[in-house]
Amino acid sequence: MVAQAFWESFQTMTVTMKQGRVGVPCLACPLRLKPAFKDKTDDEVRFIQAMKFDHRALPAGSDIIHPGQEDAELYTLFSGWAFRYQSLPDGRRQILNFLLPGDLVGLQASLLSAAQHGIEALTDVELCVFPRRRVWDLFVRMPSLSYEIAWLGSREESLIDENLTSVGQRNAGERIAALVISLYRRADALGLVSERSFLFPLSQQQLADALGLSLVHTSKTWSRLRRSGLFSISAGRLTLLNPRLTARMASAFEREFEPRPLI
């Protein structure tokens, strides 16, 4: 619709600001208008705007934060998808969670002295950059925002809890169903679902790394679920054909999404 078109044009429009800053003005941030996010006072938004240091676009596959990095900044994901991962010395890799627009990127890395994980852009992304050295300042001057940052940290933890439960307890089919349902709901909350379908940019290797399965077994299970009519894929979009059934397969408890803060 109109809103959709506005949104898409806005995403590609990057306003160049003085002093080398490139950005979308936070007061007019289109993400902020979505019902998924809580309202903020003008004061808060102005603080955020002042703290925003850059608006950065990166192509799919870029490192946003590399493992061990000690000076990682804090970001919010303005558009696109990313993922956090951890690698073992022998090359095995676990994808810890996926990041969608509006998610805080690199909170853990900006608080701890060194990142214990990497973060990679899954699609082309745009990031709002907040300097790490000003996070402390934020805690001192903006208690409401610092509370919301802690809240977002806890929410991310609870998403990882879900993934851990999935990988530890569910079989291959259940894991895929749980992941698809979880991403579907998050995309839906952002208004990115239409006709039960949404952009699904994961390769099967990435799926496998997120689910703790081999590539081959992922492929076989994935196509079994498609053949059984749970969902279909075309043109990079995934369509859920039977959301209720998929949720039951994933033995997912109905979890409501309340509006959440956007820093």
Add this chain to the structure above:
Amino acid sequence: MVAQAFWESFQTMTVTMKQGRVGVPCLACPLRLKPAFKDKTDDEVRFIQAMKFDHRALPAGSDIIHPGQEDAELYTLFSGWAFRYQSLPDGRRQILNFLLPGDLVGLQASLLSAAQHGIEALTDVELCVFPRRRVWDLFVRMPSLSYEIAWLGSREESLIDENLTSVGQRNAGERIAALVISLYRRADALGLVSERSFLFPLSQQQLADALGLSLVHTSKTWSRLRRSGLFSISAGRLTLLNPRLTARMASAFEREFEPRPLI
């Protein structure tokens, strides 16, 4: 030694305070003296002391927070061990992480509107209770403490990241080695290790639920590792016979523990 004896007597000593509060005075908290924890200003400690609402002792097996609970308080674990877990409708259960003395208990539950997980006492425990409704107040009045709470939340997330990587990527033997090494290091940082041995109160069922393995397979792998000389168990204590080798088996990168905040 002397310190050890003092500590043990202190643990069982619970001072009854007026107004029904039972507690250990925070200014003299023996946990706080350990090198694992960062120093605090007197102001901060006084604030914590004033916020501390109760000092509660619970027997092993008690629910500290039950799944779905909406009014969970915030705790620190004063003594004993606990674990966070998540259950599926059909009874499968994933243990998400273990909590040791000094760990914050229920941060996620006290920030989000409902707990997505349960927390259970693994041994007899003592808890310092901080009322949920005053957490906001803490963020407003004590930026330094709120920053440290966010820091502790990120640290917990990074521990869960490790567990997820373990469960998703490592085989049974590696998972056990990684868990043992991780608990060993945490216990060591708290001064709970002597002669390479420390209290290890997990049942094999709990081990299995933490590792995403069946009880039977856990038992077989566990005793295989013991026979191969990695560690031994006696009287509820685990002794690491070859820490370097165990760490290598777990393909653990050397991770330093910097001093951390104790709220």
Add this chain to the structure above:
DNA sequence: CGTCGAATTGATATCCATCAAAGCGAGTGG
């Protein structure tokens, strides 16, 4: 001595990993 929960052990079934090869689609250069 009897009981109960936890740990152990053996036998078998199943899920998932690994190996190998073929298919497919998008891009590229002739």
Add this chain to the structure above:
DNA sequence: CCACTCGCTTTGATGGATATCAATTCGACG
């Protein structure tokens, strides 16, 4: 327009790791 390459996906065959079932042992405790 075709041939070629390259990455990603699909499929078949086989082996291995882990789950499940069943029975026994062990240890704590009354």
